[in-house]
Amino acid sequence: MSDTLAADLFAPTSIGAIDVTNRIVMAPLTRSRAGMDGVHGPLAVDYYRQRASAGLIVTEATNISQQGRGYAYTPGIYTDAHAEAWREVTDAVHESGGKIVLQLWHVGRVSHFSLQEGGAPPVAPSAIRAGGRVYTLAGDDVPSMPRALEADEIPGLVEDYRNAAHLAKKAGFDGVEVHAANGYLLDQFLRDSTNRRTDLYGGSVGNRARFPIEVVKAVAEIWGADRVGVRISPLSTAIGETPLDSDPQATYGYFVQQLGGLGLAYLHAVEGQLREANAASALDFKALHAAFGGAYIANNGYDRQLAMDAIASGHADMISFGRAFIGNPDLVERLRRNAPLFEAPLTAYYGGGAEGYTDFPTLAD
Numbered sequence: 001m002s003d004t005l006a007a008d009l010f011a012p013t014s015i016g017a018i019d020v021t022n023r024i025v026m027a028p029l030t031r032s033r034a035g036m037d038g039v040h041g042p043l044a045v046d047y048y049r050q051r052a053s054a055g056l057i058v059t060e061a062t063n064i065s066q067q068g069r070g071y072a073y074t075p076g077i078y079t080d081a082h083a084e085a086w087r088e089v090t091d092a093v094h095e096s097g098g099k100i101v102l103q104l105w106h107v108g109r110v111s112h113f114s115l116q117e118g119g120a121p122p123v124a125p126s127a128i129r130a131g132g133r134v135y136t137l138a139g140d141d142v143p144s145m146p147r148a149l150e151a152d153e154i155p156g157l158v159e160d161y162r163n164a165a166h167l168a169k170k171a172g173f174d175g176v177e178v179h180a181a182n183g184y185l186l187d188q189f190l191r192d193s194t195n196r197r198t199d200l201y202g203g204s205v206g207n208r209a210r211f212p213i214e215v216v217k218a219v220a221e222i223w224g225a226d227r228v229g230v231r232i233s234p235l236s237t238a239i240g241e242t243p244l245d246s247d248p249q250a251t252y253g254y255f256v257q258q259l260g261g262l263g264l265a266y267l268h269a270v271e272g273q274l275r276e277a278n279a280a281s282a283l284d285f286k287a288l289h290a291a292f293g294g295a296y297i298a299n300n301g302y303d304r305q306l307a308m309d310a311i312a313s314g315h316a317d318m319i320s321f322g323r324a325f326i327g328n329p330d331l332v333e334r335l336r337r338n339a340p341l342f343e344a345p346l347t348a349y350y351g352g353g354a355e356g357y358t359d360f361p362t363l364a365d
């Protein structure tokens with residue numbers, strides 16, 4: 001019999017340079033409640049403060065440039081006004097004892113000309129149109145036809161990420177998470193289904209991973225690698241109807257192995273299809289975790305028992321919960337007590353004001 005204590009979902013740990021009070025992460029959640037200038041107001045401050053008992057909050061995906069925007073009312077991190085608004089959020093979370101990292105986002109082809117500067121077409125590794133829907137000021141619409149990025153534009157994009165990382169530091173975050181998931185720009189480069197380039201940024205997996213790795217390195221120069229995480233979702237096709245890579249195990253295996261060499265804070269993996277129930281998957285995520293070699297945050301339909309088991313078995317270092325955090329600001333306390341969870345209605349998810357955003361009660365209420 002072993003006297004080793006199994007790791008506990010509710011016990012403190014550290015992830016990279018970030019000390020956390022428990023192993024529960026609030027996953028990034030688009031809530032579409034910023035201004036069209038990407039600036040957050042006081043509602044977002046309340047929203048994040050209410051959820052500060054999470055061991056770690058990953059903010060909603062945040063545009064690194066106007067070109068990176070794919071949906072109306074999503075926040076930005078490319079002007080001083082953005083950083084000042086986020087500073088209110090980070091102060092509130094820290095005052096409440098929480099930790100918070102900002103998710104750096106560029107949607108690539110999953111956008112609409114009406115959201116772009118001067119009505120320009122969205123950019124992508126290759127000129128292949130996304131499916132699905134995007135949200136504009138005039139309602140939802142199909143994504144616009146993108147144009148393929150010129151190779152000499154890539155350094156400017158890396159600089160956009162670097163600038164966003166710098167502003168995130170000014171805003172007082174504990175770190176940043178690079179969004180390389182869900183068929184957005186960096187994932188469009190990684191997947192051979194969306195990247196048909198024939199230059200240094202396409203073709204072999206080494207070439208397809210080149211730009212995402214350049215981005216992570218630039219961001220790590222600003223923050224120190226131990227305050228930078230990366231999110232991947234090798235199996236998600238939900239956004240932009242993005243087809244899978246032809247060999248996700250090899251592609252993401254190579255990518256995370258390269259990231260592992262950088263000494264990052266963590267790898268955050270969506271272990272299946274976005275928004276679906278936890279299920280045995282076709283991909284070996286334990287092999288990805290091993291190839292990365294650092295801390296691992298698991299996501300995708302985990303419930304209390306699955307989360308406790310995944311932490312106890314060493315499958316993951318932390319577990320992130322998305323939708324459960326919408327309707328349960330005190331999710332950590334509810335999981336601790338095995339209390340019932342409130343299921344927020346879908347209509348609350350995107351857009352609007354306080355209703356369905358900051359008006360969900362805690363057990364104590």
Ligand code: PHB
Nearest residue numbers: 030061071181182239274
């Ligand atoms: C969404 O807006 O639904 C959304 C945003 C970012 C993601 C996934 C979904 O990574």
